[in-house]
Amino acid sequence: xxxxxxxxxxxxxxxxxxxxxxxxxxxxxxxxxxxxxxxxxxxxxxxxxxxxxxxxxxxxxxxxxxxxxxxxxxxxxxxxxxxxxxxxxxxxxxxxxxxxxxxxxxxxxxxxxxxxxxxxxxxxxxxxxxxxxxxxxxxxxxxxxxxxxxxxxxxxxxxxxxxxxxxxxxxxxxxxxxxxxxxxxxxxxxxxxxxxxxxxxxxxxxxxxxxxxxxxxxxxxxxxxxxxxxxxxxxxxxxxxxxxxxxxxxxxxxxxxxxxxxxxxxxxxxxxxxxxxxxxxxxxxxxxxxxxxxxx
Numbered sequence: 001x002x003x004x005x006x007x008x009x010x011x012x013x014x015x016x017x018x019x020x021x022x023x024x025x026x027x028x029x030x031x032x033x034x035x036x037x038x039x040x041x042x043x044x045x046x047x048x049x050x051x052x053x054x055x056x057x058x059x060x061x062x063x064x065x066x067x068x069x070x071x072x073x074x075x076x077x078x079x080x081x082x083x084x085x086x087x088x089x090x091x092x093x094x095x096x097x098x099x100x101x102x103x104x105x106x107x108x109x110x111x112x113x114x115x116x117x118x119x120x121x122x123x124x125x126x127x128x129x130x131x132x133x134x135x136x137x138x139x140x141x142x143x144x145x146x147x148x149x150x151x152x153x154x155x156x157x158x159x160x161x162x163x164x165x166x167x168x169x170x171x172x173x174x175x176x177x178x179x180x181x182x183x184x185x186x187x188x189x190x191x192x193x194x195x196x197x198x199x200x201x202x203x204x205x206x207x208x209x210x211x212x213x214x215x216x217x218x219x220x221x222x223x224x225x226x227x228x229x230x231x232x233x234x235x236x237x238x239x240x241x242x243x244x245x246x247x248x249x250x251x252x253x254x255x256x257x258x259x260x261x262x263x264x265x266x267x268x269x270x271x272x273x274x275x276x277x278x279x280x281x282x283x284x285x286x287x288x289x290x291x292x293x294x295x296x
Contacts, residue, residue, distance in 0.1 A: 001276060001280060002036040003035040003037075003259065003280060004035070004038070004279065004284055005030065005035050005037075005216050005218075006038075006039040006111065006213065006283045006287060007041075007071055007073075007111075007159070007188055007221070008038055008039070008040070008215065008217065008222075009031065009041045009042070009043060009073075009217065009218060009226065009231065009253050010217045010218065010220040010222070011026045011029040011030050011219075011220065011221075011222035011223045011257075012025050012030075012220070012223050012224050013025075013221070013224040014220055015220045015231070016042065016053075017054070017056045018059050019131075020063075020146055023040060023056060024060050024063065026040075026220070027060075027064060027067055028223075029223040030223065030257065030258070031066070032248060033223050033259070034247060034258065034259035035258045035259070036066060038067060038068065038187075038286070039067075039068050039069050039070070039071045039110050039111065040060075040067055040070055040071065040253070041070075041071055041073050041217075042057070042070060042071070042072055042073065042074075042232075043074060043232040044085040044086060044229055044232065045074075045075065045089050045235075046088075047089075047097060047100060050072065050075065051100065051101070051104040054070060054108070055104065057070050057108070057177070058105070058108050060090035061108060065295060068110060068287070068294065069248075069287075070110060071109075071110050071111045071113070072101065072109060072111075072112040072113065073112075073113045073139070073159070074111070074139070074206045075090055075091050075097075075170065076090075076092065076093040076115060076121065076124065077090050077113065077114070077115050077139035077140070078090075078117065078118070078140050080141055081164045081165060082164075083139060083163070083251070083252075084231055084232075084234055084236070084245055084253065086233055087096070088274065089233075090295065091240040092118050092119050093114060093118060093121050093123075093124035094120055095123075095127075096125075098124050098127055098128070102127075102128075102204050105255050109128075109133045109235060110130055110134060110292065111134040111136050111157060111286075112133055112134075113137075113138040113139060114136070114138070114140075114150075114155075114273055115139055116137055116140065116142050116143060116153075117140060117142040117146050122153045125150055125153040126154055126288040127152070128154070128290075129155070130154075132292045133291075134156050134157050134286060134287055134290050135154060136155065136156075136157035136158060137155050137157070137175050137179070138164060139159065139164045140167065141165075141166060142165075142166075142174075143172075143174065144172070144175065144177055145178075147175035151179075151182050151184060151185055156186060156286065157186045157213075157256070157286055157289070158176060158186070158187045158188060159188055160188050160189065160190050160195065160215070160217055161176050161179075161187050161189045161196070162195070162196050163190070163196070163251070180207045186211045186285070186286035186288075186289065187204055187208055187211055187212055187213065188214075188215050189201055189212060189214065189215075190215065190216065190217050190256065190265065191256075191264040192254045192255075192261065193264060194241075194251065194254065194265075195217075196253060198267075198268040201264075201265065201268060201270070202268055202270060203257055205265075205270050205274060205278075209274075210277070210279045210282065212282065213278060213283050213286050214262070214279040214283075215261075215283070216256040216258055216260065217253045217254050218232050218254050218257070219236065219243055221236075221238040221243060222254070222256065223257060226238040226240075226241075231252050231253060234246075236252040236253070236278055241255050243255055261275070261279065262279060269283075
């Protein structure tokens with residue numbers, strides 16, 4: 001069983017992109033806990049800092065084929081749904097900003113989280129998708145109609161369903177409702193007991209069979225000790241397995257290990273084989289939705 005985590009910020013006391021050695025150590029921490037391959041997620045920072053972190057992960061990838069690429073969680077996010085992302089670093093997806101990231105990555109970006117209601121977002125989605133990057137709708141205030149426009153432009157994923165987006169309601173389905181109705185779209189979920197209620201996790205598996213992606217959104221404290229950490233440029237406090245921005249109740253990633261997510265799913269009645277698929281084959285299919293092929 002080869003578990004694949006396509007949204008993870010670090011582990012073992014290290015954040016992806018801090019240093020080459022720390023990036024590899026974070027990968028090793030998750031591998032020791034049962035996850036074979038990973039995509040290294042980077043949080044929003046000023047563009048220069050994000051470009052520097054991309055360079056670090058690219059160098060680590062040259063040594064570690066189990067690092068499949070980079071996930072940029074930002075900087076094209078809605079300020080009102082920023083979560084654990086610094087508001088001063090959030091920007092619109094201008095052609096110049098998109099070019100800067102694509103040029104820096106040189107083909108290593110596997111996915112990027114974006115709010116599709118931002119000015120220029122649909123054009124950016126088309127451009128990223130044409131470059132083989134899976135665009136994930138997330139950290140957004142978008143309506144269902146705006147989400148559908150994003151999917152038609154090439155977006156193929158929802159970032160951590162239910163979190164940092166408008167909720168589903170009877171008359172206002174929001175981006176998650178639009179994704180559930182669109183068989184082209186995969187849906188991430190954090191099954192850690194903090195981010196999403198058990199009934200809501202079960203709903204995803206029932207409503208979108210074969211399209212649910214288990215991921216961790218783990219930060220450096222995963223497979224490490226609790227205490228004080230940094231997530232990008234923001235301070236995080238980890239206690240009782242829960243990571244929050246220091247001094248707030250805002251969740252700041254998780255300390256989840258992917259093997260534990262399988263257990264959580266099984267505990268709420270999801271068949272083990274269904275959960276395993278959501279942590280093995282489905283993440284790779286999600287990454288391949290825009291043409292990239294996972295190495296054998």
